[in-house]
Amino acid sequence: MASLRFISTGVCRPNKAITNEDIACNINTRIDPDWVERTLGIRQRYVAENHVQTSDLAAAAIADLLDRAKVDAGTVDLLLLATCSPDKRAPATACLVQHKAGLANAVAFDISAVCSGFLYALSVAAAMLHTGSYRRAIVVGADMFSRVTDWQRRDCVFFGDGAGAVLLEAGGLGTNALFDAELYTDSCGRDAFSIDGSDSPFNMDGAAVFQAASNAVPACIDQLLKRNSLSADSVDIVIPHQPSHNLLREIARRAGIGFEKFQLSMGRHANTVGATIPIALHDALEAGRLSHGDCVLFAAAGAGFTAGAAIHYWN
Incomplete structure (x- = not known):
């Protein structure tokens, strides 16, 4: 922490x-x-x-x-x-x-x-x-x-x-700019998404990715919120990695967080992999969606299979 x-x-x-x-x-x-x-x-x-x-x-x-x-x-x-x-x-x-x-x-x-x-x-x-x-x-x-x-x-x-x-x-002492993360890896899902070589196209099992992400991300969110004595209602905004709206809706449902709290930027950008979260954060700031003291939840899932969530009190 x-x-x-x-x-x-x-x-x-x-x-x-x-x-x-x-x-x-x-x-x-x-x-x-x-x-x-x-x-x-x-x-x-x-x-x-x-x-x-x-x-x-x-x-x-x-x-x-x-x-x-x-x-x-x-x-x-x-x-x-x-x-x-x-x-x-x-x-x-x-x-x-x-x-x-x-x-x-x-x-x-x-x-x-x-x-x-x-x-x-x-x-x-x-x-x-x-x-x-x-x-x-x-x-x-x-x-x-x-x-x-x-x-x-x-x-x-x-x-x-x-x-x-x-x-x-x-943040320095007394800033209340808490940052805490819950990261996760399960190599059993390693074949759901792969790129064999630098010139090879990606291979994706969409159903397997959906299932793994919709299980792992809510579990990370739950662990993170419990560790910090927070509820889903404590979250003011979610800055997620964005593979599809359908997957994000399922994550929101399982995590008990209103879908309206999710910053959605993939309409314009699609899935930009490692760039998705910082682009979404930038867009949220530009739209005036972040205020001092807001509880911000970051969430992601990726090949490997990797996943994670982090919270931050905006400061």
């Missing part, structure tokens, strides 16, 4: 947007655009140009964040990148982001937990800041799943490219 302050957020959205209608008309005539939006909640997704790399998206999100925060890049001493679409096998893509974003003083490394990656990275950053060894951290989620999508398959509608970043500091 740590005390944490979110100072600022930033995002990067690629220039090219592909709608469900674009896919139906130009790529795959078997796609029903209305079904995609009704069931998944997705209207469009952003796709990066061929020359763009994951590190470019991450660095752009950080630049947006630093500009909004009016913070000198030299004061950031920790950089965590959540991604499962790295630029290359070595070095860590976070090192490339450090260079491109001008974060010369930041210790930098990658965290890979697919769609749970940002939540895992956020938990690691909170723990490292809590030790006092680091003063200011950036956690950035960036992924480009357009590169591992077979655009002739029906499941091409799920993913988009993007990046989102948050700037964090330790």
Whole structure:
């Protein structure tokens, strides 16, 4: 358990947007655009140009964040990148982001937990800041799943490219900026979603993913709330990873949290994997949905099978 302050957020959205209608008309005539939006909640997704790399998206999100925060890049001493679409096998893509974003003083490394990656990275950053060894951290989620999508398959509608970043500091004594996380891994679900090679399209068992996530995420939420003597009614807003609206509705039902409390951003972005939660958080702030003292619940599920939840009193 740590005390944490979110100072600022930033995002990067690629220039090219592909709608469900674009896919139906130009790529795959078997796609029903209305079904995609009704069931998944997705209207469009952003796709990066061929020359763009994951590190470019991450660095752009950080630049947006630093500009909004009016913070000198030299004061950031920790950089965590959540991604499962790295630029290359070595070095860590976070090192490339450090260079491109001008974060010369930041210790930098990658965290890979697919769609749970940002939540895992956020938990690691909170723990490292809590030790006092680091003063200011950036956690950035960036992924480009357009590169591992077979655009002739029906499941091409799920993913988009993007990046989102948050700037964090330790909360300090008396701030009441509690941060606590409950993380979970069950390798029995390791085959539900996989990518065999850097040029191979993803393979997904949608039913298995739905079942695993709808069980694991509410269980993590329940454990987390009980540990902190909170009820589902204590939660003011949920910032979730967003695989589909149907799955989020099921998680909301099982967790006993009103679906109206969920920040939904996948209509515009689709599933941006490690970037989904920070983009949703940024959108919630832009929409004025967060106030001082609000109990914020983060939740995610990803391949592996990984899952988790975290709470934070907005400060």
